[in-house]
Amino acid sequence: MRTIAVINQKGGVGKTTTTANLAHAFAIKGHSVTGIDMDPQGHLAAHWGCYRRDDIGIDKVLLGEKTIPQVAVAARDKLHLVPAGGGLKTIERGEAGDLLASSLKQALSSISSTQEFTFIDCPPASGLLIDYVLSAADEVIIPVAADYLALRGLSDIIETIREFEQKLEKKFSYWVVVTRFHGRRNLSRDVREKLFEYFPDNMLATSIRESSVLAECPSFGKTAFEYKGANFGAYDYASLARDLMNGECYRGQE
Ligand SMILES: Nc1ncnc2c1ncn2[C@@H]1O[C@H](COP(=O)(O)OP(=O)(O)OP(=O)(O)O)[C@@H](O)[C@H]1O
Ligand SMILES: [Mg+2]
Numbered sequence: 001m002r003t004i005a006v007i008n009q010k011g012g013v014g015k016t017t018t019t020a021n022l023a024h025a026f027a028i029k030g031h032s033v034t035g036i037d038m039d040p041q042g043h044l045a046a047h048w049g050c051y052r053r054d055d056i057g058i059d060k061v062l063l064g065e066k067t068i069p070q071v072a073v074a075a076r077d078k079l080h081l082v083p084a085g086g087g088l089k090t091i092e093r094g095e096a097g098d099l100l101a102s103s104l105k106q107a108l109s110s111i112s113s114t115q116e117f118t119f120i121d122c123p124p125a126s127g128l129l130i131d132y133v134l135s136a137a138d139e140v141i142i143p144v145a146a147d148y149l150a151l152r153g154l155s156d157i158i159e160t161i162r163e164f165e166q167k168l169e170k171k172f173s174y175w176v177v178v179t180r181f182h183g184r185r186n187l188s189r190d191v192r193e194k195l196f197e198y199f200p201d202n203m204l205a206t207s208i209r210e211s212s213v214l215a216e217c218p219s220f221g222k223t224a225f226e227y228k229g230a231n232f233g234a235y236d237y238a239s240l241a242r243d244l245m246n247g248e249c250y251r252g253q254e
């Protein structure tokens with residue numbers, strides 16, 4: 001099982017949009033996929049139209065009261081959701097007692113033989129929840145919105161990844177994904193080239209374009225693949241899934 005965390009402490013860069021659509025892209029291709037909503041805001045569940053007020057989820061798993069299969073719900077064919085659960089906020093604030101950082105990793109072993117991919121949608125913060133996630137993940141996707149503040153804070157994420165690599169004596173594969181890309185804007189293209197300078201070997205080939213379908217998706221509880229007709233969102237995320245499958249990296253502006 002590939003365990004892939006979608007992380008950026010900056011808000012609104014497309015973490016949830018990427019998790020929701022990329023996970024669905026793999027499920028449509030026939031892979032078994034689980035999405036974990038590690039954000040107390042519960043946006044992944046909402047994006048998939050699975051929101052329920054009484055949800056229990058990864059909160060109970062972290063507390064050792066439930067296993068992942070006990071709290072996972074079917075979101076689509078081949079696609080399971082582990083909701084955040086109402087107690088995740090308390091855990092995030094460190095008010096739920098001493099939890100083992102490795103508990104998420106242990107919990108994931110219960111699905112590692114049945115699932116091919118697990119995507120973890122993270123909150124826009126650093127802190128305890130991110131520590132749990134990095135203790136469990138092997139790969140990290142960092143969505144970066146192609147705007148003028150894009151690069152700010154990126155070094156913090158890379159530093160955190162490095163810290164965990166040292167602490168846990170493991171090496172992450174990490175991938176920068178350009179989101180909210182406007183092909184006709186110089187700013188968008190400049191930001192992408194700047195990112196390429198910093199991450200020549202770690203940027204996935206596909207940039208996710210800004211599109212009205214992706215902006216509308218969450219309010220309908222749908223992914224781009226469930227919209228009628230072809231659309232940029234579905235096209236880009238299917239392409240990104242192929243990049244992730246094949247390790248296809250960005251090679252610079254043509
Ligand atoms: N490529 C895109 N084109 C148009 N709108 C987008 C695109 N990507 C994301 N959005 C919209 O931008 C908003 C923020 O996206 P999203 O929720 O995925 O970001 P996030 O990083 O998960 O935010 P948070 O940090 O709050 O969890 C949403 O309303 C989403 O629909
Ligand atoms: Mg989000």
